[in-house]
Amino acid sequence: WKSVFRNISRYKKRIFMTIFGICGCMSLLLVGFGIKDSIGTIVASQYEDLHKYDLYAKYSTSYNSEEIKLINDYYDSKKEISSYINMYSATSQISNGKKNMSGYIYAIDDVEKFKDFIIFGTGDNIPKLSNDGVVITKKLSILLNLKIGDEIELKGANGEEGPKVKITGIAKNYIFHYVYMSKECYEGLYGTDYLYNQTLIKHNSDKDLSE
Numbered sequence: 001w002k003s004v005f006r007n008i009s010r011y012k013k014r015i016f017m018t019i020f021g022i023c024g025c026m027s028l029l030l031v032g033f034g035i036k037d038s039i040g041t042i043v044a045s046q047y048e049d050l051h052k053y054d055l056y057a058k059y060s061t062s063y064n065s066e067e068i069k070l071i072n073d074y075y076d077s078k079k080e081i082s083s084y085i086n087m088y089s090a091t092s093q094i095s096n097g098k099k100n101m102s103g104y105i106y107a108i109d110d111v112e113k114f115k116d117f118i119i120f121g122t123g124d125n126i127p128k129l130s131n132d133g134v135v136i137t138k139k140l141s142i143l144l145n146l147k148i149g150d151e152i153e154l155k156g157a158n159g160e161e162g163p164k165v166k167i168t169g170i171a172k173n174y175i176f177h178y179v180y181m182s183k184e185c186y187e188g189l190y191g192t193d194y195l196y197n198q199t200l201i202k203h204n205s206d207k208d209l210s211e
Contacts, residue, residue, distance in 0.1 A: 046173070046175045050119045050173060050174070051117070051118055052116060052117050052202070053118075053200040053202050054201060054203050055201050055203070056198060056199060056201060057199045058089070058197065058198050059196075059198065059199075061197070062196065063195060063196045063197070064193070072086070075199070075201070081201055082203060082204040083116065083201075084199050084200065084202065085108075085109075085116075085117055085199065085200050086109060086198070087106060087107060087196065087198050087199070088105075088107040088109075088186065088194060088195055088196060088198065089106050090157070091103075091104060091105075092155060092156065093156065093157065093158075094140065094144070094152055094177065094179060095144075095154075096144040096145065096150070096152060099143075099144060100159065101140055101143055101144060101177055102177070103176065103179060104176065104177070104178050104179070105154060105178075105181070106179070106180045106181070107182070107185075108129060108180065108181070108182055109183045109194065109196070111129045117202070118180075120169070120171035120180075121171060122172075127168070127170060128168075129169075129182045129185075130182065131185050131188070132185065133165060133166040133169075134165050134166070134167060134169075134180060134181045134185065135171050135180040136152070136167055136169075136170060136177075136179050137170070137171050137173035137176075137177055137179075138170050138171065138172055138173055140178070140179075141167075141170050146167060147170075148167050148169065148170060149167065151164050151166055151167070152165060152167060152179075163189040165185070165189055
């Protein structure tokens with residue numbers, strides 16, 4: 001122990017470097033565990049409290065209302081599937097006129113049924129889908145400095161010009177950015193017939209349905 005104290009008195013700089021190094025490492029460990037806990041909480045809130053579906057199927061081809069019935073027949077034949085909803089989705093560059101953010105457009109056919117799959121919020125001020133505007137997610141509204149009544153442009157995935165639409169609601173959300181609209185709103189904005197290219201699915205089995 002005498003040699004230890006002798007070395008401390010001789011090499012003070014090394015001692016301070018060692019102490020600061022240990023403190024720095026401990027700080028990084030604490031920050032890392034804090035970030036891990038925060039991310040874990042966010043993911044759980046997103047996919048347990050807000051997104052109530054278990055998986056989704058994205059199709060390489062879009063289907064009309066008659067063609068989608070064949071896919072519905074398949075889902076109806078699977079006893080593991082308790083519920084599903086067909087919809088249209090697309091990637092978009094969402095713009096406030098000055099800044100773009102990448103996100104997803106969800107156009108919903110059955111608005112009432114959709115409430116069982118994605119929750120917009122809690123309490124008395126839950127936004128509702130209408131035919132004259134869209135609901136956007138909260139983080140998107142913050143990043144683009146948007147509020148209800150403002151207008152956004154729904155550009156193409158590569159930034160091509162797109163339709164402009166009014167914001168009628170802001171939904172709770174933690175991961176990614178979404179713009180939700182009704183089927184009628186979509187057809188009015190894009191001047192085209194509504195098609196289906198995605199299905200949200202709930203199942204009542206532990207079996208892997210990705211097969």
